[in-house]
Amino acid sequence: MKNNSRRGFMGKAFGAVGAVGAVASLYAMKKSWDPLPSVKAAGFTTLDMSNYNENEVITEKWRGKPIFVLKYTSEMAASLDEKQKERTIVINGSHYMVNLGLCTHLGCIPSYDKNDKSFLCACHGGMYDFTGAVTKAPPPRGLDIPPFKIQGNTLVLGEEGPEYKSMKENGITL
Amino acid sequence: MAHFTKATSIKDWLNQRLAIDKVEKVMASEYWIPKNINFLWAMGMVLVITFALLLVSGIFLLMYYQPNVDTAFDSVNYTIMREVDFGWLWRHVHGVAASVVFLIIYIHMFTAIYYGSYKKGREMIWISGMLLFIAFSAEAFSGYMLPWGQMSYWAGMVITNLFSGGSLHADGLVEWIRGDYVPAQAFLNRFFMLHVLLVPLAIIGLIGLHFGALRIPHVNNQDGEEIDFEAESKKYLAGDKTGSKVIRFANDFMSKDMMVVGFYLIFFFYLVFYHYGFAMDPVNFDPADGLKTPEHIYPEWYFLWSYEILRPFSTDIGLMAFAFAQVIFLALPFLDRSDNAIPASRRGLFKFWFWAMLIDMITLTAMGKVPPIEPFGTIGLIAALTFIGLWIALPIITYYEKKA
Numbered sequence: 052m053k054n055n056s057r058r059g060f061m062g063k064a065f066g067a068v069g070a071v072g073a074v075a076s077l078y079a080m081k082k083s084w085d086p087l088p089s090v091k092a093a094g095f096t097t098l099d100m101s102n103y104n105e106n107e108v109i110t111e112k113w114r115g116k117p118i119f120v121l122k123y124t125s126e127m128a129a130s131l132d133e134k135q136k137e138r139t140i141v142i143n144g145s146h147y148m149v150n151l152g153l154c155t156h157l158g159c160i161p162s163y164d165k166n167d168k169s170f171l172c173a174c175h176g177g178m179y180d181f182t183g184a185v186t187k188a189p190p191p192r193g194l195d196i197p198p199f200k201i202q203g204n205t206l207v208l209g210e211e212g213p214e215y216k217s218m219k220e221n222g223i224t225l
Numbered sequence: 226m227a228h229f230t231k232a233t234s235i236k237d238w239l240n241q242r243l244a245i246d247k248v249e250k251v252m253a254s255e256y257w258i259p260k261n262i263n264f265l266w267a268m269g270m271v272l273v274i275t276f277a278l279l280l281v282s283g284i285f286l287l288m289y290y291q292p293n294v295d296t297a298f299d300s301v302n303y304t305i306m307r308e309v310d311f312g313w314l315w316r317h318v319h320g321v322a323a324s325v326v327f328l329i330i331y332i333h334m335f336t337a338i339y340y341g342s343y344k345k346g347r348e349m350i351w352i353s354g355m356l357l358f359i360a361f362s363a364e365a366f367s368g369y370m371l372p373w374g375q376m377s378y379w380a381g382m383v384i385t386n387l388f389s390g391g392s393l394h395a396d397g398l399v400e401w402i403r404g405d406y407v408p409a410q411a412f413l414n415r416f417f418m419l420h421v422l423l424v425p426l427a428i429i430g431l432i433g434l435h436f437g438a439l440r441i442p443h444v445n446n447q448d449g450e451e452i453d454f455e456a457e458s459k460k461y462l463a464g465d466k467t468g469s470k471v472i473r474f475a476n477d478f479m480s481k482d483m484m485v486v487g488f489y490l491i492f493f494f495y496l497v498f499y500h501y502g503f504a505m506d507p508v509n510f511d512p513a514d515g516l517k518t519p520e521h522i523y524p525e526w527y528f529l530w531s532y533e534i535l536r537p538f539s540t541d542i543g544l545m546a547f548a549f550a551q552v553i554f555l556a557l558p559f560l561d562r563s564d565n566a567i568p569a570s571r572r573g574l575f576k577f578w579f580w581a582m583l584i585d586m587i588t589l590t591a592m593g594k595v596p597p598i599e600p601f602g603t604i605g606l607i608a609a610l611t612f613i614g615l616w617i618a619l620p621i622i623t624y625y626e627k628k629a
Contacts, residue, residue: 081401084401084402084404084415085401085404086400086401086403086404086405086406086411087404087411090404090405090406090409090411110516112515112516114406114407115405115406115407115409115515116406116407116515117515117516152516156540157382157383157386157387157540158382158383158386159379159382159383159518159522160516160517160518161518162518173518173519173520173521173522173596174383174518174521174522175536175597176597176598176602188539189536189538189539189540189543190540191391191392191539191540191541225394
């Protein structure tokens, strides 16, 4: 009886030590899989917005992801409705679409049709208009807008400026 | 300490220390297999052989493969394919076996479904088998990343994005799995680890469990007959080999098994030498490029059916349907409410359920391969709904099934 209670205590003591160790090692394992600081630090891209041609999608790179930059023609800018305007970035009087070039469905890269002025994702058939708003399912929402800050004629990706914050508050992007 | 005597032979020496005679009996010569089975019962051995082929070819690939985003593509497509003597052989064996193993797994699965080999004490065989299917899927996916071609990269992107859970937007989880915002060095390295160590360890453990689960209920037979293995084996050992319903696993049953394996290997090496292209997607011969999606992304043929269940719906419903498809087969022994462990052909409505499920999965596979245009989109949607409907119908039709 005495022996049994002693063994029982030893078992419980080991269980407690083991449980603490297991939780601690799970935490260490979780943290070891996190993105490295060097990966997180390389997170800013500066774009000179005067370099873009109208109605031509240029793919820039930010955090390893493609960023679509599209300068609107004057007809495109004139045709914008309220919703489309909210998605548009205006710099020095020119209108731009600056979106993450990854389909919000499962992350394929949509392609731009110059004549139709729309994006088509070949993976699952999703479509977006030239402002990145979704026009055909399965994508659940328009193309995401990366955090940006307008500095004169340049755009810094990865920093949150007032225009980006208001877009986020209005639910235009995630 | 046990009493040891001077050994009379090497065998006796080993017997005193390892009881090899007894082990041989338990594992082979007195492990009893029913006589009333057909070639479909050889698929287990075919899978063992295929796994061995994957392991051996994998070991040789591992000696030259480099898990680095800058060198991975060339280490496969230049070093292994052009420089290493017979490197092409290991790669083609590995690629073809990775594809064919799923064909055999599906045959093995549908054999079990047809003959009711997942019930009356055989539930753990089925469950461990489905866990093996999941482990093999993880192994196939992680291996698909390694050549770091366009399909590797974009399959990695799309599949890891599934973990964002649609509207849940668990982007943090996705970045945690990748170790980066996009698939990059950390991603390639950890999937390399999963492919060559962690998942194979899990597979080997599960194979042990799968075999262990067979010991008590024994192998099923063509009529689902409940055999008294004790009595039948006694009959066999007493000399009545004709009257007994069972035979020894080795060498008797094994000789049949290996005959099927022989035919299989001829087919397998025909594919390896003359028809390996089906396992080597041409798009994956372009190096990974994070800024260019291939025109049409599709998984390997063995994932097409579940991919097609994802595709016709909006993101959230699609993900739920996909998750349903991934786990529902595990529940088969419990969703089948009938006690009849007999071939589907003698089971009333279940007969139609079986063939409808098989045809539906083949349809889903075909629709998953073609681009998402009409009429394929509609056919895919109907097939996906049929899949879900069949699983909802299963408990109902089997509940009302007549006792055989």
